[in-house]
Amino acid sequence: MPSMITNAFLFILVFIGASLYGPIKRSGIFRGITKINVEGSKTIPLVQCEDLHVHNGLVYTACQHSDRAQDRTKWFPPMGIFDVIDFHTHGIGLYPDAENLFIFAVNHLPNPDHIKDPQSPAARSQIEIFKVSLPVDGSLPTTATHVKSVLHPAIRTPNDILPTGPSSFYVTNDHFYRDGFMRVLEDVSGPNYGRWSDSVHVDASGTKTVAHQVVSGLHNNNGIMRGMDNEVIIMSAAGGTMYRLKDDPVSKNLTLIKDVPLDSSTY
Ligand SMILES: *[C@@H]1O[C@H](CO)[C@@H](O)[C@H](O)[C@H]1NC(C)=O
Numbered sequence: 001m002p003s004m005i006t007n008a009f010l011f012i013l014v015f016i017g018a019s020l021y022g023p024i025k026r027s028g029i030f031r032g033i034t035k036i037n038v039e040g041s042k043t044i045p046l047v048q049c050e051d052l053h054v055h056n057g058l059v060y061t062a063c064q065h066s067d068r069a070q071d072r073t074k075w076f077p078p079m080g081i082f083d084v085i086d087f088h089t090h091g092i093g094l095y096p097d098a099e100n101l102f103i104f105a106v107n108h109l110p111n112p113d114h115i116k117d118p119q120s121p122a123a124r125s126q127i128e129i130f131k132v133s134l135p136v137d138g139s140l141p142t143t144a145t146h147v148k149s150v151l152h153p154a155i156r157t158p159n160d161i162l163p164t165g166p167s168s169f170y171v172t173n174d175h176f177y178r179d180g181f182m183r184v185l186e187d188v189s190g191p192n193y194g195r196w197s198d199s200v201h202v203d204a205s206g207t208k209t210v211a212h213q214v215v216s217g218l219h220n221n222n223g224i225m226r227g228m229d230n231e232v233i234i235m236s237a238a239g240g241t242m243y244r245l246k247d248d249p250v251s252k253n254l255t256l257i258k259d260v261p262l263d264s265s266t267y
Contacts, residue, residue, distance in 0.1 A: 023188045026240040026265045051160065051223075053094045055101055058140065062089040062105060090125075091160025091223065093169060096134075103130040103144055104161040104169050121178055125158050126151045127202070129167060150204040154211040157197070162224040162232065164252065167205040170214065172221035172234060173197050190219035190239030191259065197221045199234060201252035215254040218243055223267050231257065235266040242266060 024030075052061035090106035104127055111124035130144040148167070159174035176196035177183040186194045198216040202209060215221075215234075222237035232245045232254055242260040247253070 020188075022240075023238070025263060026238065028264055031264070050089065051091045053092060055094050055096060056134075060092065060094060060103060062092045064088065090158065091172075093161035093163045093224075095163035095166060095169075097166060099134060100166075101132040101134055101141070102147070102163065102166050103132060104128070104163050105130065106158045106161065106171075107149070108158075123157075123178070124151070125155065127155065127158065127161065127169070127171065127204075129204070148204065150202060150209055152200075152202060152209050152211040154200040154213065155202065159221065160223045160225075162226065164201070165203075165205070168201070168203040170199055170201050170224055170232070170252070170254075172199045172224045174220055174222050174237065187220065187238040191236050191241040191261065193219075194239075195219045199224065199254065212252075214247075214252055215245060215256065218256070237265050237267050240265055 046061070047064040049061050049063040052059050054060075088108045090108060092106070093104040095102040095104070106125060107128045108123055108125045111121050113120045113124075114122050127150040129147040129150065131147050132141045132144045134141055155171055155173070157173045157175045157178060159172045162170040164170065174197060175183055175186055176198075177186050186196060188194075195217050197218060197220055198213050199218070199221050200211050201214045202211040204210075218234060219236040219239040219241065221234050223233075223235040225233050227233040227244065230247075232247050234243045234245060234254075235241070236243065240262045242262060244257040244260065245254040246257055248255070
């Protein structure tokens with residue numbers, strides 16, 4: 001029955017083609033780079049910047065140090081790269097109160113247990129909280145003081161932070177799988193499948209850090225921010241989807257309102 005075999009073969013080809021179309025389009029391989037609204041602006045050389053936020057007309061951004069020889073091509077757990085160990089920032093979040101600006105930064109540190117036990121994860125990422133005292137005379141702040149490092153098993157593969165207070169925050173875990181084939185499958189199977197990652201809320205105000213999962217069943221939780229009507233927005237990076245969520249102010253749990261599909265990867 002050759003025709004049935006041909007049909008089955010064609011069906012498989014179409015299925016593979018259809019499955020790859022979304023990931024390839026979202027990857028942007030065939031999209032050109034266009035400059036938008038940059039007339040009269042100045043270029044500042046920065047290295048591998050992940051995130052930026054604006055407060056009082058100042059841009060706070062998380063970049064790699066330009067003097068460092070080791071960049072993301074050697075150590076960057078969020079991309080499954082574990083060759084050389086180094087300090088690496090990722091998403092940041094800002095929380096202003098009357099006198100201070102708190103900066104929350106993901107820090108992808110190596111896992112000390114990994115040296116003894118190669119089966120344990122290579123990275124043990126944590127969140128750093130810094131405090132910037134805003135000068136009363138309105139002059140530019142120049143230093144940030146480290147307040148604390150926040151470590152919790154629920155903070156697994158942190159990507160971005162949305163602060164909810166001077167020592168509490170939402171953090172997205174961008175992957176369920178840290179590396180290997182399943183991680184690739186997790187990336188390309190979105191946005192409809194591979195909805196395996198979660199986001200957590202962390203309260204580090206007390207002596208013991210408390211964290212709980214606030215939403216699961218989303219794909220590749222990446223950037224997190226406030227949206228219109230005080231909604232919480234989470235982006236599925238590889239899935240090209242914007243999730244609109246509602247937060248419960250008491251429990252901090254997030255409820256999904258809507259998936260908004262986009263045609264490019266979104267951070
Ligand atoms: C919030 O979510 C947690 C699961 O992470 C659940 O145990 C808890 O009951 C939820 N709280 C509310 C008020 O919905």
